[in-house]
Amino acid sequence: MNRHELREKAMITVYQYLLVRRNVDELMEDEFNMPVDQIDPYFVDIINNTVSHEEEYAGYINHVLEGWSYERLGYIEKAILLNGCSEFALKQNAASVIIDESVEMAKKYCDEDTYKLINSVLDII
DSSP, X not given: OOHHHHHHHHHHHHHHXXXXXXXXXXXXXXXXXXXXXXXXXXXXXXXXXXXXTHHHHHHHXXXXXXXXXXXXXXXXXXXXXXXXXXXHHHTOSOHHHHHHHHHHHHHHHSOTTHHHHHHHHHHHO
């Protein structure tokens, strides 16, 4: 799996967590189809960081949204934005890479113009 595919799996894992609030290790193992200790540690860190700082990152996102609120976002949009915040916090990739990858996921998984929202929010954060 390439890094883009791993990043998508990390986003889907967080999406599932937001929906069912199940044990995050079990969700990772289900999505990546392997034990947690065999998953690329960077993506395990993203997921764990996202889950443990969810409220903090949601606050950042909510602060940036104009005429909208975090709670009104769909779960996929939340997962993409939360993981983006987590990657920013981990400081292992350039902001441009994180934003580009997040925009690509939005284009694939969200409504037609949602990528613009993802881009503008992450660009400000």
